[in-house]
Amino acid sequence: MWTIYFLILLSILLGLGAWLLFVWTVRKGQYEDMEGPKYRMLDDDDE
């Protein structure tokens, strides 16, 4: 039985981590330019 309790706890902690990451990305404004990253990743930067 303890495995279930452990897994429940683990899943909730992982989820919480993902949620905190999400809130951080919103605050950093990462959703404001949805177009840019797909071009930037293809751009070989020589600097």
Added chain:
Amino acid sequence: MAILKCNHCLLEFPETEAVYEDFSGEKKVFCCNGCCGIYKLVHSEGLDDFYKKRKWDDAGIASFKKEIDIRPFAEHVRDVAVSNQKEIDIYIDGIRCASCVWLNEKILSRTEGIEYARLNYATHRARIRWNPEVIGIDKILKRISSIGYNPRPYSESEQFKRQKAEARDLLIRFGTAGFLSSQLMIYSVALYAGYFQGIDINLKLLFEVIALILTIPVIFYSGMPFIKNTIKGLKHLNFTMDSLITIGAGSAFIYSVYQIFVGGKVYFDTSAMIITLIILGRYIESIAKGRASETIERLSELSPKEARLVSNQQSVASGDSPRRAISSQEIKIVPISSIKKGELIQVVPGERIPLDGIVVSGESEIDESIITGESRPVFKTAGHEVIGGSVNLYGALTFEVTRTGKETVLSGIIQAVEEAQTRRPQIQRLADRIVGYFVPAILIIAMATVIGYFINGSPSHSALMAGISVLVIACPCSLGLATPLAVMMFTTMASSKGILIRGGEVIENTSKLTNILFDKTGTITVGKPTLKEIIVLDPGQDREYVLSVAASIESLSEHSIGHAVTAASEGKFFPVSEFRAIPGKGVEGTVDSKKIIIGSRSLMQESSISDMPLEETALHFEKSGDTVIYMAWDRRARALFVISDVIKNEALETVNMIKKLGIDVSVVSGDNKITTDTISEMIGVKNAISNASPLMKKEIINNVQKDGHKVLMVGDGINDAPALTEASVGLAISRGTDIAIAVESSDVVLVRNNLRLIPHFIIMSKRTFSIIKQNIFGAFFYNIVAIPAAVLGFLHPIIAAGAMALSSLFVVGNSLRIRKFN
């Protein structure tokens, strides 16, 4: 003559004008020195990749601004707290694809002193950070304009900031609800499985309690805006979408909490999902709206806010040669708001007249079409009145301000717009209208269920729970997605075509259209004088030759009619000597050792030209609103040029397409009756109203709409603004440099000057609206079908989850069909 294509701007041009330049052995060709300069710069920075990467092949003219006024930028410069740097946000105009963004970023980040340069691919906004000890803002702006782009100051309006904060808030609420709902699903599925194959009673209780804990923040944090709105609406017995959501999610929550205690089945997943999907819908809506309004906001920032004040009026007024007196005066650039009546303002060619006034000196032609609808430029000299907002075309003018602030003609129009805006009824959306009936109906069914159970002798708590279960199943989760998804698909598709839409209400109104009103000048017609016809009077002359000679002479003139003639020729110019412009009358010059005169009839009579064509010939054209000018040499009239504001190529086709849709077409114009009638007739419109002032246009629309008609107004000028606001749907055609009040007061903006987009927009709206109707039907259908199960007490979490999943899939799948509408 060979036609070449510019290697930079892709413009096609005749070989004679080509500029050649060698680039590491490769010969490149350009249409002008400006383009060549840009290519050189891009090449020297090793950024030639730009030309390979860019995705467009239609020509665009690079902007060459000689001077950038840095004052409007300076006030937006910020200090960066940590380092010693400065930062600014600006717009960069002229960006057409990802390569343009790339080029700008590279050029900027390679400039010494610039620490950071980032452009937003979607909004073309740049954030630049630099070291003020190495480089100044002026140099940075010059750098951008040196590669053919146009930097513009950027500031967010309060309304826009609010909108952005709201979208961000919704995103966090949605993300939270989505995260919790997905966690919740793990336990719900385990519970579902338990219903069929049995589950340990303690484990069931544990899962139910975890589900309860996960649901609480979804309802009381993510769902808080809905709860607040419901409480507000409840006071007026006003049932909106928000009340339906609160009732649905709330009853599922209360029902489930009760069921935990009696050991029944819980509906926490239903409760959380309703809220999650609704917030997703709201978020989608806010981005769809935000995108269009960001562009519209940028278009509306173009109005003049400063003017050239001529100081020391005394010597101007007393000087006998006012022109010279002014040129020696000091000219200061001041904000318009600080200008007082009686002060003198100078306006240079191409500038907008900032305020109303009377011309003191100078002469020019003024394009008043945007204020009055009059298509022909008006000649102005000392003593004439000028109207703020009109455009000074060719010469410098100095005028005395007679009206400022709220008294100006322009302010009067703006007031009319504001007045129409406040009177404008809030359109209730289809989904909200249905909800208005649906909620009371559901409440009645729920009450009836409770009463029914009581009569049958059920205990009070189970009767109450049966009633609540009706509310649980009746709430359609996907209703919140039904409209926003379709609107989002529609706005995305429309904006890729150059149609910007503000909000989803526009779609509903457009799909029910009965009448469409077109403005004339600039909407149906091109909005500037164009050569329509040449009549060669001398049989010995070749038409091409006559045009080339006329164009050669007129190319030296700054007059609008001259421009029309020059633009019509194919670029073969003769050398001209002894050119002279005769103000208000015409021009003369010597070509092929012939002394040629081009101008009005009175100029011909003054120059005693014989052989004049009969007045009737000219009168025929003048009657239909055209301007006729004559060309003569060796004392004989040789040709007649008919110049008018021509109809756009696609106008007739557009009108026919709209008529086919069963919509009544009319033309309203501020121009005179003859011109308006002639143009209307040519595009097959019977109903034409001429001499209409801005307020009259608004009244006309008001009268038509009184009978329950839905009117679409199409316009482009300030004079259309009140009408655009008054109409059910206001559609503005953006001419780029115009004062943006027309854009501000409309619901739809065409960024491309192509009338064919209008019938396309109407058809798309009709289709999208029927998709929305189907979506709403689909959203309700599965839930309504399940209501009898709840009434009879057969409600099961699987039924609720099934109704939710089926209706959501239907709505999403159906909305995606909009993509295939092309």
